[in-house]
Amino acid sequence: xxxxxxxxxxxxTMPVAAAWAIRIGAIVLxxxxxxxxxxxxTGKNPLSVLLTIVQGAFGTERKIxxxxxxxxxxxxxxLAVAPAFKMRFWxxxxxxxxxxxxxxxxxxxxxxxxxxxxxLLIILMLVAAIVCGMLWAFIPAVIKxxxxxxxxxxxxxxxxxxxxxxxxxIAWAVPSGSMKMGIINQDTNAGWxxxxxxxxxxxxxxxxxxxxxxxxxxxxxxxxGYELTVVGESVKTARYVGIKVEWVxxxxxxxxxxxxxxxxxLQVAGVEHTISPNxxxxxxxxxxxxxxxxxxxxxxxxxxxxxxxxxxxxxxDVASSLGLxxxxxxxxxxxxxxxxxxxxxxxxxxxxxxxxxxxISSDVTDSKESESSGGVEENEGGKQS
Amino acid sequence: xIGAFIHSTVLQGIPLMYGCTGEIIxxxxxxxxxxxxxxxxxxxxxxxxxxxxxxxxxxxxxxxxFLIIVIPLLCSLLGSLxxxxxxxxxxxxxxxxxxxxxxxxxxxxxxxxNFFGGSISKLAxxxxxxxxxxxxxxxxxxxxxxxxxxxxxxxxxxxxxxLTYLAIIIAIGAYVVFNKTRVGLHLxxxxxxxxxxxxxGISVTKYKYLATCIGCVIAGFxxxxxxxxxANGMWSNDAFGDRGWLAIALVIFAVWKPNxxxxxxxxxxxxxxxxxxSNSSGVxxxxxKMVPYLVTFVVLIITSMRKKxxxxxxxxxxVNYFREDR
Numbered sequence: 189x190x191x192x193x194x195x196x197x198x199x200x201t202m203p204v205a206a207a208w209a210i211r212i213g214a215i216v217l218x219x220x221x222x223x224x225x226x227x228x229x230t231g232k233n234p235l236s237v238l239l240t241i242v243q244g245a246f247g248t249e250r251k252i253x254x255x256x257x258x259x260x261x262x263x264x265x266x267l268a269v270a271p272a273f274k275m276r277f278w279x280x281x282x283x284x285x286x287x288x289x290x291x292x293x294x295x296x297x298x299x300x301x302x303x304x305x306x307x308l309l310i311i312l313m314l315v316a317a318i319v320c321g322m323l324w325a326f327i328p329a330v331i332k333x334x335x336x337x338x339x340x341x342x343x344x345x346x347x348x349x350x351x352x353x354x355x356x357x358i359a360w361a362v363p364s365g366s367m368k369m370g371i372i373n374q375d376t377n378a379g380w381x382x383x384x385x386x387x388x389x390x391x392x393x394x395x396x397x398x399x400x401x402x403x404x405x406x407x408x409x410x411x412x413g414y415e416l417t418v419v420g421e422s423v424k425t426a427r428y429v430g431i432k433v434e435w436v437x438x439x440x441x442x443x444x445x446x447x448x449x450x451x452x453x454l455q456v457a458g459v460e461h462t463i464s465p466n467x468x469x470x471x472x473x474x475x476x477x478x479x480x481x482x483x484x485x486x487x488x489x490x491x492x493x494x495x496x497x498x499x500x501x502x503x504x505d506v507a508s509s510l511g512l513x514x515x516x517x518x519x520x521x522x523x524x525x526x527x528x529x530x531x532x533x534x535x536x537x538x539x540x541x542x543x544x545x546x547x548i549s550s551d552v553t554d555s556k557e558s559e560s561s562g563g564v565e566e567n568e569g570g571k572q573s
Numbered sequence: 574x575i576g577a578f579i580h581s582t583v584l585q586g587i588p589l590m591y592g593c594t595g596e597i598i599x600x601x602x603x604x605x606x607x608x609x610x611x612x613x614x615x616x617x618x619x620x621x622x623x624x625x626x627x628x629x630x631x632x633x634x635x636x637x638x639f640l641i642i643v644i645p646l647l648c649s650l651l652g653s654l655x656x657x658x659x660x661x662x663x664x665x666x667x668x669x670x671x672x673x674x675x676x677x678x679x680x681x682x683x684x685x686x687n688f689f690g691g692s693i694s695k696l697a698x699x700x701x702x703x704x705x706x707x708x709x710x711x712x713x714x715x716x717x718x719x720x721x722x723x724x725x726x727x728x729x730x731x732x733x734x735x736l737t738y739l740a741i742i743i744a745i746g747a748y749v750v751f752n753k754t755r756v757g758l759h760l761x762x763x764x765x766x767x768x769x770x771x772x773x774g775i776s777v778t779k780y781k782y783l784a785t786c787i788g789c790v791i792a793g794f795x796x797x798x799x800x801x802x803x804a805n806g807m808w809s810n811d812a813f814g815d816r817g818w819l820a821i822a823l824v825i826f827a828v829w830k831p832n833x834x835x836x837x838x839x840x841x842x843x844x845x846x847x848x849x850x851s852n853s854s855g856v857x858x859x860x861x862k863m864v865p866y867l868v869t870f871v872v873l874i875i876t877s878m879r880k881k882x883x884x885x886x887x888x889x890x891x892v893n894y895f896r897e898d899r
Contacts, residue, residue, distance in 0.1 A: 197897065278672045278891070280607075337877040338886060340605065340672060341825055344818065345870040352863030359855040473676050480673045513691030515810075518684025525677035526659065533667035 195540045207535045214531035218524040225519070237506060241517070244505025245498040255494075255501055257389040257459075260396035261451065262493040265475035267396075267403045268447035270484045271440050273476075274407060275416040277332065281343025283472025284350035285324040285445050287465070289452030291354050292320035294372060294463035297456070298361065301378035309379045313457055318449035324350060325445025326438065333434035347472065351465040358463070369462045381458040392454050399447055404486040406443070416440050481528055496521060576725030578850055580732055584803050586842025587733075588613070588813075590740045591795030592820025593827060593834040594747050599788030600824060601751065602781045603764040603889040604664060607675025609792055610817025611682020612656045616793020617800045618686040619652025620645035621808050624709040624801075625693055631708075641712050645797060653793025656682060657786035665781045668893045679817070686796075687810040710806025736798040743791055747831040760784055764887030767894035777894055795820070819845075822869040828876060828884040841865050 223234030230237075245255045265282050272279040296313045304312075324346060331337040358369050373379055381391060407413035415436050419426045426433050455467055474496060481495075482488035503517030592613055599606045606612070624645040627636070660678055663669040693704065714734045751757040762770040763780040771777050799816070800808055823841055827834035844865050848858040876884045 280672065280676070331874055331877070335874065335877040335880075337874055338890070340607070340891065341821070341873055342870065345822060345825075345866045345873065348815070348818070348822075348866040349863055349870065352859055352866070355859040355862070356856050359859050363855070473679070476673060476676050477680070480670065513688045515684045515687035515691065518680050519688055522677055522681025522684055525673075525680065526663065529663050529669040529674055529677060530667050532669060537668070 196537050197540055199536060199538050202535050210531050210535055211528060214527040215524060218527035221527075222520045222523050225523070226516075237516075240506050240509055241499065241502030244502035247505070251501070253387070253389045255497055257392055258497045258501060259490070259494045260389075260393045261455070262471055262474060262478060262497055263396045263489055264399055264447060264451045265471045266478035266482070266489045266493055267399050267486055268444045268451065269472075269475050270403060270479040270486065270489070271407060271413070271416060272444050273479055274413075274484050275420040275436065275440060277329075277437060277440065278340045278476075279325070279328065279343050279441065279444060280340060280473060280476055281324070281328060281346050282444070282448055282475050283468045283470065284343065284347035285321045285448035286452045286455070286468040286472065287347075287350040287354055288324040289317035289321035289449040290456045290463050290467045291350075291357060291452075292316035292449075293453050293456040294369070295357070297372050297379040301373040302376050306378055310381065310457065313379055314450075314453050317453035317456075318446050321447075321449030321452060322442050322445035325441040325448065329438045329441035333437045354463060354465050354467070369464060371461050372463075373461070379457055380461060381454070388458065391458055395450060395454060399450070400486045400490065403447075407484070407486070412436075412439060412443075477525060481525070495524075499524075576728035578846075579729045581846055582843040583729075583733065583737065583839055584842070585845050586839035587737050587740045588795040588799040588803065588816055589820050589823055589841055590744060590835060590838035591798060592792045592817060593823040593838055594740070594744045594831050595788040595790070595792030595795070596821055596824045597788075597827070597829055597831050597834060598747055598760075598791065599785050600829065600890055601760050601764045601887055602784035603767060603887055603892065603894070604660070604781060604785050605671050605675065605891040606660055606678075606785065606788065607672055607821070608656065608660055608678025608682060609675075609821055610815075611679035611685075612653050612789045612792050613682075613796040613799075613817045613820070614686030614813060615656050615682045615796070616649045616653040616790075617796025617813060618689050618808070619793070620649035620797040621704060621706065621800055622689060622693060623648030624706045624806075625704060628706060628708055636708060636712075638712065641709055645709060645713075645801065646794075649793050649797040650790050653789045653796075654786055656793070657789030660789070661782045661785045664893060665778055665785070668895060671891050671893065686813070690808045690810045704808040706801070706806035706808075708806075710801050713801035714805070734802045736794065736802055739794070740798065741835055744831045744835045751831070761887070764889060767889055768896075771894070771896060777896075781894075792817075792820070819865060822866060825873050825876075825886075826865075826869045828872070829886060 219238075223238075226232060226234040226237050244251070246252050265286070268282050268285070269279050293313045293316060296309070296316045300309055300312065328337070328339050328342045328346060331342060332339045362369060381388075407417075415426070415431050418429065418431060419433055419436050423433055426436070452467070456463055460467060478489055478493045478496060481492040499517045499521050503514045506514065506516060592609055595612075596606060596609050624641070627641060627644045656678060660674060663674045664671055690704065713736060716733055717731050749757075751761065759770065759775045760780055762773070762775060763777050763784075767777045770780075795816075796813065799813055800806065804812065819841060823834060823837055826841070827837045844861065848861045
């Protein structure tokens with residue numbers, strides 16, 4: 189049966205430094221391929237394209253602030269999905285959760301703005317946002333816990349349902365049919381978050397850092413973080429040691445929903461002062477990539493989210509100054525992602541070249557018949573059985 | 574009126590049907606390909622690039638009726654095939670996480686579509702800036718000549734280009750292969766329990782590769798159909814919209830059965846355009862747009878509640894197979 193001389197086995201654990209060396213090597217390879225592609229497709233010097241991207245993201249003070257703010261927002265999205273990923277709950281619904289909490293914020297702002305004290309209004313908006321976000325996270329969690337409904341598919345559907353609920357609200361609130369909410373409370377600024385130190389970006393950056401610290405501590409040191417790691421490794425083990433798996437799923441998703449609630453609140457009350465189906469901007473999907481690239485480590489996620497933001501913000505400048513379509517950055521990002529995704533294989537597995545003697549290698553395979561249980565998935569960081 | 578409504582319903586439903594059939598085939602092998610929207614974009618734009626270059630090379634002379642059909646088809650096929658190979662290589666050979674790979678494919682594929690859609694004319698040094706492939710589109714939309722003389726009946730049944738009928742044929746073919754052939758049985762075995770299939774001597778890797786690549790090619794034709802037949806050869810960026818995700822929703826709605834997928838796609842197509850035809854505006858119109866997703870969500874919950882075996886997703890969906898994990 190064992191015709192191949194190549195044999196693939198799981199590594200125990202690779203030294204962290206070596207693992208990161210492989211990942212950085214993958215990024216370098218991806219950039220080389222990206223450069224080649226740039227040269228072939230456009231005839232432009234790849235270095236100048238790269239330089240334009242960096243300038244587009246950091247060229248002026250305003251651009252630096254925008255980049256920092258966008259990084260913070262994307263980072264928060266990533267932080268919202270990371271805990272659930274740790275227990276292999278593939279929540280791709282951060283988009284919908286943020287939209288719903290943005291809607292909650294906007295509704296309170298719209299109806300109560302100017303009618304009650306501004307401080308109270310902002311608190312109510314925050315509460316509404318968090319409740320809506322948690323509700324939208326609770327639904328997929330509870331059907332997963334109760335009926336084992338596929339969470340990837342359910343959260344995907346809930347994203348679109350949320351977007352349409354937002355559209356329905358706008359259609360109802362703006363009878364003119366323009367489908368544009370417009371700035372809420374433009375005259376009174378009721379419910380608008382004040383700019384800290386005269387800069388409206390700083391609050392978002394601070395919140396992102398606070399949430400980073402919280403998620404880091406929660407996953408690494410908290411009991412909840414321990415439990416969800418066990419659930420992620422093996423549902424059976426978790427049940428055996430007395431962890432209530434259903435409750436862990438629901439609790440983790442409620443935390444995720446609450447973080448999304450804060451994002452929605454900050455976006456609507458602090459930045460946009462309006463709501464649209466694009467308020468979340470598709471970042472819920474990007475967040476999956478951000479969290480995964482960082483191996484779910486909140487600190488590393490700061491860098492991965494910045495990488496993506498620099499690529500996409502810089503692309504605007506590429507479009508205008510080099511005459512390329514802005515989507516070129518998506519292609520480059522995609523290539524980097526493919527290489528990062530692919531290189532994990534070389535971190536988790538080793539390729540052994542077995543001896544030419546077939547008799548020895550043919551009966552080495554592990555014959556233990558352990559049933560494949562629902563939650564167990566061979567993946568990054570999995571231990572050798 | 575009714576004839577015209579059904580006509581546009583079907584036209585709206587066919588790209589979804591391609592996507593749905595392709596994704597069902599892929600998922601039957603246990604691969605949940607969230608890169609479907611990207612694949613459909615690439616399928617569409619590859620065909621557009623092929624047709625664009627061919628039309629440019631004509632310089633006003635009459636096109637060859639065979640080449641003008643085959644070139645876009647082949648280009649579309651190649652483009653989607655490359656996407657399928659990228660996904661299979663990462664997921665099957667390198668055992669990467671399926672969700673992450675899929676989402677990266679969507680970013681990449683939509684990026685490819687919009688980049689080339691936005692700059693192909695410029696790259697090719699053409700005079701016009703927009704991509705308008707009316708010539709090619711006319712060939713793709715050519716229908717049987719007697720359809721026009723048959724009133725509503727002709728409009729409902731015979732008024733489409735060949736890609737529309739091909740979609741239905743492929744869906745029926747997929748149904749037959751799944752349920753009546755050994756290959757289909759093996760494929761389902763791979764998706765349900767790869768370890769068992771492996772023990773029975775079925776090559777899990779081969780089936781996963783083949784199913785994913787064939788699925789991607791079929792889905793890519795959906796993108797081509799959209800540009801050439803639905804949009805009359807006009808490519809505009811992001812116009813394809815969320816159809817890729819809707820196709821993934823359809824897979825659930827059709828409970829992984831391509832024969833149900835045929836009717837479900839047309840039903841979803843109808844829901845998609847209902848708001849344009851019902852003269853509704855405001856809240857109701859937005860609600861109608863939500864219905865496909867809402868219905869799919871309900872179907873998803875009900876199937877997981879009832880645990881009826883024939884309506885379940887493939888058992889190993891989303892989980893990679895590694896022989897030594899057994």
